[in-house]
Amino acid sequence: MEQFAKAIRIKPDFAKVYNHVGIVLARQGKFEKASKFFLKAIQIDPDFEAARRNLKFYEVSYQRPEGSGVSSEQND
Numbered sequence: 001m002e003q004f005a006k007a008i009r010i011k012p013d014f015a016k017v018y019n020h021v022g023i024v025l026a027r028q029g030k031f032e033k034a035s036k037f038f039l040k041a042i043q044i045d046p047d048f049e050a051a052r053r054n055l056k057f058y059e060v061s062y063q064r065p066e067g068s069g070v071s072s073e074q075n076d
Contacts, residue, residue, distance in 0.1 A: 015045035022054060031062035 001024060007017045022037035038055035041048055 013044050015041040015048050015051065018044065019048065019051045019054060022051070022058070026054070026058040026061070031058055034058055035062075 001021070004017055004021045004024070007014065008021075011017070018037045018041035022034040022041065024034075025031075025037060026034035035055060035058065038051050038058070041051035042055070045051070
């Protein structure tokens with residue numbers, strides 16, 4: 001996570017970094033925090049479909065934890 005934080009400090013408008021942080025947080029079970037990072041990625045790049053799909057996937061997973069285990073998209 002330290003590398004992601006450094007990347008955000010260097011280039012705070014890099015949507016892919018926020019998406020990756022969201023994935024890491026979601027995999028740790030921190031869905032509310034993860035959703036904030038997915039939303040930030042979408043705010044930076046409204047056409048970033050992977051972040052939109054990840055947000056939707058993890059929202060569903062948060063409501064139904066047994067849905068975990070499905071891989072998420074990291075790039076688009």
